[in-house]
Amino acid sequence: xxxxxxxxxxxxxxxxxxxxxxxxxxxxxxxxxxxxxxxxxxxxxxxxxxxxxxxxxxxxxxxxxxxxxxxxxxxxxxxxxxxxxxxxxxxxxxxxxxxxxxxxxxxxxxxxxxxxxxxxxxxxxxxxxxxxxxxxxxxxxxxxxxxxxxxxxxxxxxxxxxxxxxxxxxxxxxxxxxxxxxxxxxxxxxxxxxxxxxxxxxxxxxxxxxxxxxxxxxxxxxxxxxxxxxxxxxxxxxxxxxxxxxxxxxxxxxxxxxxxxxxxxxxxxxxxxxxxxxxxxxxxxxxxxxxxxxxxxxxxxxxxxxxxxxxxxxxxxxxxxxxxxxxxxxxxxxxxxxxxxxxxxxxx
Amino acid sequence: xxxxxxxxxxxxxxxxxxxxxxxxxxxxxxxxxxxxxxxxxxxxxxxxxxxxxxxxxxxxxxxxxxxxxxxxxxxxxxxxxxxxxxxxxxxxxxxxxxxxxxxxxxxxxxxxxxxxxxxxxxxxxxxxxxxxxxxxxxxxxxxxxxxxxxxxxxxxxxxxxxxxxxxxxxxxxxxxxxxxxxxxxxxxxxxxxxxxxxxxxxxxxxxxxxxxxxxxxxxxxxxxxxxxxxxxxxxxxxxxxxxxxxxxxxxxxxxxxxxxxxxxxxxxxxxxxxxxxxxxxxxxxxxxxxxxxxxxxxxxxxxxxxxxxxxxxxxxxxxxxxxxxxxxxxxxxxxxxxxxxxxxxxxx
Numbered sequence: 001x002x003x004x005x006x007x008x009x010x011x012x013x014x015x016x017x018x019x020x021x022x023x024x025x026x027x028x029x030x031x032x033x034x035x036x037x038x039x040x041x042x043x044x045x046x047x048x049x050x051x052x053x054x055x056x057x058x059x060x061x062x063x064x065x066x067x068x069x070x071x072x073x074x075x076x077x078x079x080x081x082x083x084x085x086x087x088x089x090x091x092x093x094x095x096x097x098x099x100x101x102x103x104x105x106x107x108x109x110x111x112x113x114x115x116x117x118x119x120x121x122x123x124x125x126x127x128x129x130x131x132x133x134x135x136x137x138x139x140x141x142x143x144x145x146x147x148x149x150x151x152x153x154x155x156x157x158x159x160x161x162x163x164x165x166x167x168x169x170x171x172x173x174x175x176x177x178x179x180x181x182x183x184x185x186x187x188x189x190x191x192x193x194x195x196x197x198x199x200x201x202x203x204x205x206x207x208x209x210x211x212x213x214x215x216x217x218x219x220x221x222x223x224x225x226x227x228x229x230x231x232x233x234x235x236x237x238x239x240x241x242x243x244x245x246x247x248x249x250x251x252x253x254x255x256x257x258x259x260x261x262x263x264x265x266x267x268x269x270x271x272x273x274x275x276x277x278x279x280x281x282x283x284x285x286x287x288x289x290x291x292x293x294x295x296x297x298x299x300x301x302x303x304x305x306x307x308x309x310x311x312x313x314x315x316x317x318x319x320x321x322x323x324x325x326x327x328x329x330x331x332x333x334x335x336x337x338x339x340x341x342x343x344x345x346x347x348x
Numbered sequence: 349x350x351x352x353x354x355x356x357x358x359x360x361x362x363x364x365x366x367x368x369x370x371x372x373x374x375x376x377x378x379x380x381x382x383x384x385x386x387x388x389x390x391x392x393x394x395x396x397x398x399x400x401x402x403x404x405x406x407x408x409x410x411x412x413x414x415x416x417x418x419x420x421x422x423x424x425x426x427x428x429x430x431x432x433x434x435x436x437x438x439x440x441x442x443x444x445x446x447x448x449x450x451x452x453x454x455x456x457x458x459x460x461x462x463x464x465x466x467x468x469x470x471x472x473x474x475x476x477x478x479x480x481x482x483x484x485x486x487x488x489x490x491x492x493x494x495x496x497x498x499x500x501x502x503x504x505x506x507x508x509x510x511x512x513x514x515x516x517x518x519x520x521x522x523x524x525x526x527x528x529x530x531x532x533x534x535x536x537x538x539x540x541x542x543x544x545x546x547x548x549x550x551x552x553x554x555x556x557x558x559x560x561x562x563x564x565x566x567x568x569x570x571x572x573x574x575x576x577x578x579x580x581x582x583x584x585x586x587x588x589x590x591x592x593x594x595x596x597x598x599x600x601x602x603x604x605x606x607x608x609x610x611x612x613x614x615x616x617x618x619x620x621x622x623x624x625x626x627x628x629x630x631x632x633x634x635x636x637x638x639x640x641x642x643x644x645x646x647x648x649x650x651x652x653x654x655x656x657x658x659x660x661x662x663x664x665x666x667x668x669x670x671x672x673x674x675x676x677x678x679x680x681x682x683x684x685x686x687x688x689x690x691x692x693x694x695x696x
Contacts, residue, residue: 261683265626276620278613335609 017129082318169226267295365477430666517574615643
């Protein structure tokens, strides 16, 4: 598979599931090689050696995990790097840095292993819907497969060593992406998510922005990696996720009962605008797509061809330009985004 | 024809014409009976006598003018009166007053003669498109027919006497209703219409509001009735109308050339919202219908079933309730307005 083909594959996490609120589940494990300094003090030569060692092991993996393709980021132009960021396959900081670094990807992107990000190895597993435990199982399986061939820095007392102390211990960061349009409409989202930091959890928008997250999507993740077992971390996040889902579903029910016409009007106008606009900003698109999905989830709107997450991601400026295979200035992007959305929001 | 049937007739002035800018042309002649005081000092009994005399003459007219039906306003409830106002067949002040008063209507509403408004008789002719001269011809024809049977107060030196001195002389008020969406979008409407008062013309919105007229429709009328011949008044207004049309068409051309995507986006979003909304305020409806008509006029949107002026008028709260034959509270109106607009904006 060429890089282009690989990047344009449908990402497993974007598949629609039965879960109306939890879009995707993610587990990330931070690992470092015993014999090398951490990336930020590694130097050019060392980075090259780490990339070579790790990427060879990554490409040699087979069995249940399947074939991973390794992409060196130095081979990608800025749009291609942006595509990886927009699809949540690499971090913005990996894209923004220089030197020997890259990512190994499964054909459906469920596995994405970054090399020489903040740590030598960052294993990511990203699955659609609410399945943290399965996500973690896959991450652990891949971790085991790598550990069989690589010497990861590990201390009995501290656990896995990481470049940043906040990741020491399990090296585990688990997160869920939740879609909370009803809580946003009912102005309850701050109230529901605001308490999470006190529970050791962090909340960010889909693309790292704050509480007024684009598309009403929020990432909730654990902050603490040390002194808790992986199981505790996952169980805790899973329980909190269940609570958030409950709040969102209650808010939807309230909207349906207390202001049915307001709700219907909102989702139908969103559908009408998506199917008719000729210029569409990225922010506008996410907002309207969010209302459209709410309407579809509630059975108020007929289903459209494409799925929500694909549309959200493909309307980002990097993906948009990559799909169309040409550079676009901002006003051309708004025009092409509108065209793409019109084509993909026809009825299923 | 029953009152209900008569009120629900399609008004001739709402018919689409070749004129993309001038919606309708109107001529009004103010007349008073020689033997009665003006309405504001007429008293209850006198008003009854005037109504009886004038209405009998009105109902006896035949020939080219055709049959007129007389409706006494005391027989109408407030919604029916509102319908007449919204269709521009009576003035708000006739609806708002009390006592013996009414209106004689042609089946297609081209003639509407108010009795006991500010003057005893106010002849109105209202035709679609840009045809002031024809409108005036019909008004004069009706005036002659009435004058053959009624003794109108007329002095050689002053002309027709009227209750308000601003109408003395010809008693003629001529107006055109112009649709100026491009001038509004380009923020040139103030500039173009602002100079008209200096030319002895008045500008109002479709329903009497100011410069931010609903639906981007403006009524331009003469202010001066004395010391100018009817022909001068009409020729002057006609020439100015031609200038306004020219400005609007230039603004449309500029929009098409300088910001084609902005324009397309605006009109397609309007169409999409009209076809999809579930709650629609009256103001919102007029605004969107205006953009929709602009798009249709410019060939950017496919034609819809109903015509612009009918939709503008039928979405007003009086007409809406009258069509549906029931009283509606404001939120029900928004819901029913959206339903009516969805049904009538399907493609032709």
